[in-house]
Amino acid sequence: MSIRKRTWKTGDGLQKEAWVVDYVDQKGKRRLKTFDRKKEADAWWKAAGFEIEKGFRTPDSQSVTIAKAAELWLETCRGHKLERSTIDAYAQHVENHIAPYLAREKLSQFTAPMVREFEDRLRNGAAAPGAAEGKPRSSAMVKKIIGSLGSLIADAQERGLIGRNVVRELSKRRKGADRRLEKRHKGKLKIGVDIPSRDEVKAIVDHLEGRWRPILLTAIFTGLRSSELRGLRWSDVDLKKCELHVRQRVDQYSVMGAPKSESGQRTVPLPPVVANTLREWKLACPKSKVDLVFPTGRGTPENHANVINRGLIPAQLAAGVTTLAHDAKGMPLKDEDGKPVIRAKYTGLHAFRHFYASWCVNSREDGGLGLSAKAAQGRLGHSTIAMTLDTYGHLFPRGDDGSELAAAEKALLG
CATH class of the missing domain: 1.10.150.130 (Tyrosine recombinase, N-terminal domain)
Known part of the structure; x- marks a missing residue:
């Protein structure tokens, strides 16, 4: 690269001069950039010199929008x-x-x-x-x-x-x-805010009915994503062993494909309430060309919005798992009669996935499964254990409550 002065005469014999920056672009081609003053050439070189030296510079004339x-x-x-x-x-x-x-x-x-x-x-x-x-x-x-x-x-x-x-x-x-x-x-996910509490889940389960009971029960007690639930096939459900295998998913366009990552393919055990419900549901389940567990009445993949609007929300309203509705400014909404507007507390199936994660990691004394972080990662289909711990690490038993500290102190000091 060099900065040099160039002089020439026009056809009328007028003396002209300019300053030229001579450099090689990222493709190895020689380039010239002309300026009226040396000050301008120096300023341009100061801004672009690093790119030129590293072979990064692309001439404006060759650049795309x-x-x-x-x-x-x-x-x-x-x-x-x-x-x-x-x-x-x-x-x-x-x-x-x-x-x-x-x-x-x-x-x-x-x-x-x-x-x-x-x-x-x-x-x-x-x-x-x-x-x-x-x-x-x-x-x-x-x-x-x-x-x-x-x-x-x-x-x-x-x-x-x-x-x-x-x-x-x-x-x-x-x-x-x-x-x-x-x-x-x-912030961290909170029980009763982002994650349904045990009492809320029990109330919802008690009010599940009809064709939505099987899919929502499965969501609660397996933690499957919505796309995985809608893509689940009977060939992937082993009711004798009480387990299901996640091998595919259905996207928002009702197209079936593999899970997004290799770790998404997993085996999840079924608690008795889910296994028994699925046995009953299998007898009444609409026929599907691809053997879906939760198809529509026509045998096509179920729509995510239908599961939410016709299954999840009505079940919460019936169970009293609700909250007051607010407008964009945070003010309580009221109906035509001036009464507060009530809405379902949890708006998506992912709340059940959060609950399942908390159920997996809570101690047995607290009604959980007491699983390790690695086991919970496998159940949830997370790609890394870091994802599991970053999201749900605060839900694991701390192991430093008062009784355990007292026992440890007694063992140490006598």
């Missing part, structure tokens, strides 16, 4: 046969959030400060160029959008269209602090 990079990235995702729901989520990130703000930006001119500005505009709801108004995004949504932005730039980097990924570089520096902040805001 973020819109084009996004298009190529989505093609890559389809080529890798990612799940349809995943690709659709990525496409929505691009169409609704990334493209309105950054579509025309060139990758070679995209910087860390621009990433931060983009984050702020999303979080604050600043209007995109050409739009009349904007809408604030939640912190969780901003995180997902930035993740997709980093992935599309990574794809462009692999294609040789850009040398650096400023989003990933920025994320690495902030990762630890962001994780700690996220944990502080999110």
